[in-house]
Amino acid sequence: MxxxxxxxxxxxxxxxxxxxxxxxxxxxxxxxxxxxxxxxxxxxxxxxxxxxxxxxxxxxxxxxxxxxxxxxxxxxxxxxxxxxxxxxxxxxxxxxxxxxxxxxxxxxxxxxxxxxxxxxxxxxxxxxxxxxxxxxxxxxxxxxxxxxxxxxxxxxxxxxxxxxxxxxxxxxxxxxxxxxxxxxxxxxxxxxxxxxxxxxxxxxxxxQGIFWTGFTISGQANHAGTTPMHLRRDAGFTASRIAVEARRIANEIEGQVATIGQIDLKPNLINVVAGSAYVTVDLRNADADRLQIAQNKLEAIVTDIAEAEGVTFTAEELVRFDxxxxxxxxxxxxxxxxxxxxxxxxxxxxxxxxxxxxxxxxxxxxxxxxxxxxxxxxxxxxxxxxxxxxxxxxxxxxxxxxxxxx
Amino acid sequence: MxxxxxxxxxxxxxxxxxxxxxxxxxxxxxxxxxxxxxxxxxxxxxxxxxxxxxxxxxxxxxxxxxxxxxxxxxxxxxxxxxxxxxxxxxxxxxxxxxxxxxxxxxxxxxxxxxxxxxxxxxxxxxxxxxxxxxxxxxxxxxxxxxxxxxxxxxxxxxxxxxxxxxxxxxxxxxxxxxxxxxxxxxxxxxxxxxxxxxxxxxxxxxxQGIFWTGFTISGQANHAGTTPMHLRRDAGFTASRIAVEARRIANEIEGQVATIGQIDLKPNLINVVAGSAYVTVDLRNADADRLQIAQNKLEAIVTDIAEAEGVTFTAEELVRFDxxxxxxxxxxxxxxxxxxxxxxxxxxxxxxxxxxxxxxxxxxxxxxxxxxxxxxxxxxxxxxxxxxxxxxxxxxxxxxxxxxxx
The missing domain is CATH 3.40.630.10 (Zn peptidases)
Incomplete structure (x- = not known):
């Protein structure tokens, strides 16, 4: 034996x-x-x-x-x-x-x-x-x-x-x-x-299936002191809202995780409203349908956030494993x-x-x-x-x- | 003449x-x-x-x-x-x-x-x-x-x-x-x-008076796939919530602007929950009292956000002009x-x-x-x-x- x-x-x-x-x-x-x-x-x-x-x-x-x-x-x-x-x-x-x-x-x-x-x-x-x-x-x-x-x-x-x-x-x-x-x-x-x-x-x-998306957000770089809030098109604020909403999506869907691990602002200076931003979203779920629902919700909410802020964005699918x-x-x-x-x-x-x-x-x-x-x-x-x-x-x-x- | x-x-x-x-x-x-x-x-x-x-x-x-x-x-x-x-x-x-x-x-x-x-x-x-x-x-x-x-x-x-x-x-x-x-x-x-x-x-x-604060947030770097949402202490999510709440503060106070121009995550990788983050907040108001109210609200809300996420933070006053x-x-x-x-x-x-x-x-x-x-x-x-x-x-x-x- x-x-x-x-x-x-x-x-x-x-x-x-x-x-x-x-x-x-x-x-x-x-x-x-x-x-x-x-x-x-x-x-x-x-x-x-x-x-x-x-x-x-x-x-x-x-x-x-x-x-x-x-x-x-x-x-x-x-x-x-x-x-x-x-x-x-x-x-x-x-x-x-x-x-x-x-x-x-x-x-x-x-x-x-x-x-x-x-x-x-x-x-x-x-x-x-x-x-x-x-x-x-x-x-x-x-x-x-x-x-x-x-x-x-x-x-x-x-x-x-x-x-x-x-x-x-x-x-x-x-x-x-x-x-x-x-x-x-x-x-x-x-x-x-x-x-x-x-x-x-x-x-x-x-x-788990993995969907990675990279969002590139284009707003307008502006002076932090001279630009009233209602005239801003803040790519950094948009990136932050995406991160907060991604967490909400994860909490709403069974077995879902969502991670915003990377945020790059430009020019990334304390006193300049960010003119552009790159943010990644990593979504994972063991259930293919739920993962797709999370991705759909994410895309819809990013569209809404961008429209509200007056910025544009492109979304690049970086990884998609079912x-x-x-x-x-x-x-x-x-x-x-x-x-x-x-x-x-x-x-x-x-x-x-x-x-x-x-x-x-x-x-x-x-x-x-x-x-x-x-x-x-x-x-x-x-x-x-x-x-x-x-x-x-x-x-x-x-x-x-x-x-x-x- | x-x-x-x-x-x-x-x-x-x-x-x-x-x-x-x-x-x-x-x-x-x-x-x-x-x-x-x-x-x-x-x-x-x-x-x-x-x-x-x-x-x-x-x-x-x-x-x-x-x-x-x-x-x-x-x-x-x-x-x-x-x-x-x-x-x-x-x-x-x-x-x-x-x-x-x-x-x-x-x-x-x-x-x-x-x-x-x-x-x-x-x-x-x-x-x-x-x-x-x-x-x-x-x-x-x-x-x-x-x-x-x-x-x-x-x-x-x-x-x-x-x-x-x-x-x-x-x-x-x-x-x-x-x-x-x-x-x-x-x-x-x-x-x-x-x-x-x-x-x-x-x-x-x-x-306008100017208050600049740099927040250094310490959470726990974790794998984006293997770490359930409820076990995360996400410094990047915390930084993003601060940015979203700072906008809310600016909208609530007359003559107030708030800018989060700089966000630095570590390790800043797509598939890693950020272990630490540095985020700056630039608050300006022409009214000294209102500016102080904004700063007080910011500090209170950062404390709440950090506690909710289980992260710690330090706040450094970078600039303070009345x-x-x-x-x-x-x-x-x-x-x-x-x-x-x-x-x-x-x-x-x-x-x-x-x-x-x-x-x-x-x-x-x-x-x-x-x-x-x-x-x-x-x-x-x-x-x-x-x-x-x-x-x-x-x-x-x-x-x-x-x-x-x-």
Missing amino acids: RKLNYQRLHGWIEEVGGIGATPEGGVRRIAGTEADKHGRDKVVSWMRDIGLQVEIDRIGNIFGTLAGETGAAPIMIGSHIDTVGNGGKLDGPYGVLAGLEIAASFRDAKETPSRPLTVAIFTNEEGVRFQPDMMGSLVHAGGLDLETALTSHDRDGVTLAEALVNTGYAGEMACGAVTPHAFLELHIEQGPILEAEKKSIGVVEGV PVAFDPAIVQTIEEITKESKLKYRRMTSGAGHDAQMMARICPTAMIFVPSINGVSHNPKEATAKEDLEAGLEVLSRTVDRLLQS | RKLNYQRLHGWIEEVGGIGATPEGGVRRIAGTEADKHGRDKVVSWMRDIGLQVEIDRIGNIFGTLAGETGAAPIMIGSHIDTVGNGGKLDGPYGVLAGLEIAASFRDAKETPSRPLTVAIFTNEEGVRFQPDMMGSLVHAGGLDLETALTSHDRDGVTLAEALVNTGYAGEMACGAVTPHAFLELHIEQGPILEAEKKSIGVVEGV PVAFDPAIVQTIEEITKESKLKYRRMTSGAGHDAQMMARICPTAMIFVPSINGVSHNPKEATAKEDLEAGLEVLSRTVDRLLQS
Whole structure:
């Protein structure tokens, strides 16, 4: 009977977290850099130590496969190991290394799974240096053509193709060659919900849809002292009203969040009425209809606000991802396992994007979340209690067992 | 009988406006720079051509005096010739050159005024390179000590004292040596009111008081997707609510304006709830009590908004100028002259700061405004119709005559 080695997982997380370590205690391992290469080299060496067969595809995705009793489609467990500019040790590596620990536990027990088990490292999930994010899984799932992805370039004009060659991860396997029997991703929540509700496990039913809109507002720059209120066409006031109304829309619609994270006024001076403004609105909802209602309300209210202030605006759709629903049967299985393990859990949707949402296009997929301390992620302070990391691994491992029986 | 030479005034405005000309058709003649020196040299040469006695004080203020029948305190007409980074030809030079034209008209007619007539050019009214603004008149009026002013420095560490020496305007006359019998300043409105009401002359009763407050808001940076609305402490939303409430306060109080010209969010990213924000509020009112009421309301509402959002804030008082009332008798005189000249006018307060508000501390003072086309100033497009420029000169000249009789 195979046993999980929790200490091995913690050790791996620490060791990978030391590659690209920043002075603040964080990690900087941006996709396609030397640090990313060193991180990948390390994990690939462990894959080989365990006896996995390692294959690299043309977008640099890494697949380490433990052979099964049959050559049927594998159970794939994956995530990413690239990080943001000063991120933490868990976002990405936790899911990859948990998969690796499960493979290692089969090897330690000299057990062979009924079908292959593949541990996947997807290229450039974070999208810091090359866009879009979740690139490797998106290409694997056929949502972005390989050539477009390879020719995406950083600010210095270096293409991803060049970065892959330079780091030794320009593989030869065709993208999307493997269609898994099922895909699982274990990840930190990156939000405050599980902690606030004292739950150990998030059973993830899907990923919120995301609509991003950038509004460019044109008013009239005016002197703050000499321009009476009724003669103003204030782009800054308009931007602020949009932010206040977006909050109202979020509060009116179930499961809706709205964020105005960016406001740029021009000239942005204390004594000048802003002549122009740029403001972004990030709307998310797990329900496609509700998300569309929120977007419609937003557009209507921006139109009203602009008319009232006598300003004009243009709206640019920056991102539009519809919500993703994970496989109900696997979600159900994870929920049952969590209950059997007497772990406190809740069903939830992911507010962040993950490789799993791309894989859901091609195979039955689900995710498991563990709590983030203070809800913090993309930050050196990103952390999760050890017992929660271990609970997540246990649930993932038992889910793999259940899927191997199916 | 002396006669005004309107063409000479227009010619001087154009000639000075050509010094420091920018590609956009504007003027860049920042205080203490080579361009400012060339502008000053030009006007001083005209002062000398007209036969004015030129004196420079230790802060670089220039006084060109036409001798009177007696050595009594002079009627002083003044403004500034320094500009903002890309300003117009009128803000400042119009008032100086109109005074010069009046002096020239006395000389042309070989008339001697009953008391001296002094044309003043105050140093650094705009405050672009050295702070505070209105510096020369403020030092002259005793509101700022000379040493503090001379040691103010630009971003490169150059002091105003050094800039005055370099440009040849470090004079020897003691600051404040001359207390005028009366001070007059003719200026463009820099706002839209006169144009909107089809008036040629603004009879300026005083200058609005100005309170500037900078609010630094500390919330919690969070992921835009994973953080439910009720768990957010959004510094950006707080800043936006302050902007919306400041507009409400302005609309509730007579004569009140409120401007939120600057908003800086951190990290200012589309998908991150802002962790901190800086927002400025510029409140102005000609009535001191009403201005204080607006400030009190603002502080109360910011406290409420912050508490509701669970953020903290600090408020920094950046500027606090109480309203300035000009001399009622001179204001009355200007109004009568404007009526007699059958010019359309309105009494008004200045929304912008001017040298006259500093001079009002030491002598009877008033201002005359002419319309700004589209209300635009501090901009290459700053302009005033020729007939309005001429009407302003006429009213100023007749006001000088009336004051010379008193």
